[in-house]
Amino acid sequence: MIAKGMHGHTRIHPQGLLRQFYLWLRGTEQILVRPAAELPLVLISYAKGDREGMERLRETLEGTWLTLPETFRHRYAEVLSQVPPFVVVLLRRRNLCTCLGHHHPPGSESRLTRRLRSMSGVLTGEIDLAYEAIRDWEPQPLSYPALHSAAEAAEFQSFQWQLGLLTVFLHELHHLVAPAESERHVRGQSQKFYEDALAHFVAERFGVESGLRHGLPVPKVIL
Numbered sequence: 001m002i003a004k005g006m007h008g009h010t011r012i013h014p015q016g017l018l019r020q021f022y023l024w025l026r027g028t029e030q031i032l033v034r035p036a037a038e039l040p041l042v043l044i045s046y047a048k049g050d051r052e053g054m055e056r057l058r059e060t061l062e063g064t065w066l067t068l069p070e071t072f073r074h075r076y077a078e079v080l081s082q083v084p085p086f087v088v089v090l091l092r093r094r095n096l097c098t099c100l101g102h103h104h105p106p107g108s109e110s111r112l113t114r115r116l117r118s119m120s121g122v123l124t125g126e127i128d129l130a131y132e133a134i135r136d137w138e139p140q141p142l143s144y145p146a147l148h149s150a151a152e153a154a155e156f157q158s159f160q161w162q163l164g165l166l167t168v169f170l171h172e173l174h175h176l177v178a179p180a181e182s183e184r185h186v187r188g189q190s191q192k193f194y195e196d197a198l199a200h201f202v203a204e205r206f207g208v209e210s211g212l213r214h215g216l217p218v219p220k221v222i223l
């Protein structure tokens with residue numbers, strides 16, 4: 001516990017850690033997310049005006065992840081077992097280099113992450129995600145002929161955005177824990193995760209299989 005108005009040094013007890021962070025971060029554009037147990041504790045750091053992106057990422061980590069079948073989530077079990085218990089996500093709209101995200105190898109993290117790590121004594125990793133670029137991203141053209149209404153198309157797009165955020169999040173964590181792994185391998189795993197999860201969502205929600213799964217000719221979803 002930290003007494004109100006107390007000054008000077010305060011010993012950090014593990015159970016008081018989150019409160020310490022909240023006090024330190026109060027008034028800044030950062031938020032702590034506590035997703036499912038197999039995911040790390042996440043601090044999203046975002047610019048003023050980017051609240052929508054933060055909310056989307058938070059929903060994704062807290063909710064969307066758990067809506068996926070266990071068999072899909074299990075594909076990242078090995079990666080997640082090696083991820084630091086605390087991960088900072090620097091959330092941006094876009095990257096100048098046009099990448100959807102990056103992992104930040106040890107030594108290249110922001111001052112925020114270095115400070116959190118030294119404050120908490122907890123292993124802390126860092127990645128960045130470009131949420132608008134992810135929203136606009138389609139790894140392959142898709143066809144979902146069963147989306148008949150604008151409402152269905154909007155629901156599909158919403159899920160697609162959240163799944164994209166989740167996929168790039170997992171992709172960058174994969175790089176973080178396996179720096180020697182090739183981009184081809186890391187991307188292969190994340191792309192398959194994305195395609196399978198999207199196909200599952202569409203099949204379950206709209207009762208159709210995705211064009212990807214069947215290799216159908218695939219025009220874009222028209223809104």
Ligand SMILES: [Zn+2]
Nearest residue numbers: 095097098099
């Ligand atoms: Zn880049």
Ligand SMILES: [Zn+2]
Nearest residue numbers: 171175183186
């Ligand atoms: Zn990559």
